[in-house]
Amino acid sequence: MRKYALVTGSSGGIGRAVAKKLAKDGYSLYLHYHQNIQSIRELLEELSVYEGEYIPIQADLSERNGYKKLSENIFSIDCIIHNSGISHYGLFVDTDLDTVENLLMVHVTSPIMLTKELLPKMIRQQSGNILFITSIWGQTGAACEAIYSTVKGAQISLVKSLSKELALGGIRVNGVAPGAVNTAMLEHFSEEDLDIIKGDIPMGRLAEPEDIAESVSFLLSEKAGYITGQIVSVNGGWYT
Template identity: 60%
Template structure:
């Protein structure tokens, strides 16, 4: 029987790593993306080496109600990985209303309501795994990233609450909180700034997307069958 996983933000660095990992395990994939069609086409080409269905779905999840463009295209689901995201830097006092709304839609309203729409399909199967790719800043907070820290912290709270509600139904809900990972989000840092971050990390290096994908693979697997409601930090010891 085919296993289906949805990955939102699948065209990003972490999303692609998770997609390749799950495809290798035999999953068919719904691959959500927004603007990065070039990277999505690149990912689909890499996925063609595996047996499975790989279905791209375009939607801007920062816009109210657009999560329905994703849910309307999904007919069977075993795993949901919420990986869509965008960072925001700046003083909180200078935050625009439109930016705040966009960040909440992208990181909270869309994934929460998308989960609500898809959850009955998991309940009917009596099993499933839901994972949020959160952030270290959702655990500890960051100056000049107040709104980003807020929405990521909200994801963690949602995971803890929903996990208790659906545990007896065989559905597990967890989050992964990456630290600094070598993706597009790090592209705005200078070499000097990257070096400072590496010096702050006890393991002395910035992570790679595969580190997050490996953690997601474990949480999805039966090896994690007694793990739910957890926020797993994958950050090289940066925050414990």
């Protein structure tokens, strides 16, 4: 029986890579996006070589009730991959309330409420996976990214606590914490800045979205059937 996975933020670099890997693994997919419909159209074309059902759903998870628009269009569900994210780079003292609330809504409030809406479906079937794409900065913190680090740290705490609550129900909760990934989130860095970052990473390169997707695939698989409450660091040895 085919399984269904929701990938939020599936129009972005990591989301697209995760969607393609899961389609290859045999999943049917709910492909959430906010604005980039062109990226979703391209993704659907790429997924057409597989035999699953791929359903785009538009929703703005920065809005208070954006998660409801998403959850109301989801029926069968086996896996939730919380991948939607926005970044903010700047001094803490210059951060305004709108920025704080926006990051909290996208990374914390909407994922919590979306999970709450979809969880009864998993509880009824006594199986499921919930997975967060969090960040290295949620583990160690980053100067000039204090709020982003905070919301990513909140995701990690949710993984650790919710996994204990759901374990006996056959539902696993894990996270993947990427380091620097070669996506649009790094567009504001110059080539010189990126070279410095690469020099700090023991493996000497940025992660590719596919590196993250492979870890997601493993954590959702039966090979990881006894793994829950864990954050897998995919960072090239940057911080250990």
